[in-house]
Amino acid sequence: MRTGSRLGDTIEGVHLASLIAAVVAFAFAALWAVIGLAGLAGRFPGNRWAGVRTAETVSSQEAWVLAHRVAAPGFLGGAVVAVLGGLLSLANRWGFVYALGGLLIGLLAVSMVSGVAVRAAQALVPPQEQSGGCSSGCCSGGEQTDGADHSQTGSADPAADCGESSCGSCALSGMCLPESQASDSHQP
Template identity: 40%
Template sequence: MSVVIVASVLFVVAVAVGGVAAAAMTGRLPRNRWAGVRTPETLASEEAFQLANRVAGPTLAVSALLLVIGGVGALTLGTVGGLGVAALAVVVALVAAAYGGTAGARAAAAAAPAGCGDACGCGSAPDVSDPEAATVSACATESPADAAAAADCGTSSCGACSLKGACLPH
């Protein structure tokens, strides 16, 4: 009886993951906080979210297939062997999904414009010909509040600060 429950759960999760994979690969997965690749870079714009999820979609489809295989294995191999196959399928599906999510997040980060520009209210990069300005963070070029935020970040790029919420518009 426990094998049937495990298999049923795997089938339901496989359908959900497969649905997300299909929506991601076709570009129909809306930007949200629940499904898909959700990093600060991917949630920054609809285009970044779509790109990341198109990259991650095939590995999500593989994950769904692995979960189905685990469910079928659980039903056909009995209690001990079936639960072992189901557990292995879950672990491999998680690894596949994580790989795809990482690849998608990297694709979105690579496609993002360099620096912050006006996207997070940081202004432009400092004039590096001025030695004093060169030591000031690009995030600090607009106001003293931005300077304090950049100092808290310990970084010198608006992209890094925005990941920590330090360069949000005031």
């Protein structure tokens, strides 16, 4: 009799795992469907938690909307696959395998289309200004405007010429600031 109870516990455990996997699949499907439908309509608001979040897509509202319109079919496809995996999970004793497979295939679809969406958003972002330093006219890459020779400061301290001109070197990022301000400016 003891063997039958172990088998019953195993079957109940498998059913519970399938049920949990189905709920997780349905939750991801709902999230992906909302993102896909809102993105397709151009009404998916910028946020911190969901969507295609990269430097290119959050650079402007126009880039955000374009990226989510491009990504919408992938999000909707991922939602459909996750729902199918969740439904198959409920119909079979070892169904959690179907739910996990549906989630993985859905995540692959969302990931692939998100990459395409990022490239679309990159097309809207203007290329960075190419200069030798932090800005054009800076002594580290452009012409010196104050007549000073900043390449030969005569000091081993890289911040020795702080405050001598309006030139700000990228390598000196925060070195000309008092220590309390410099540490605050590097905090994420």
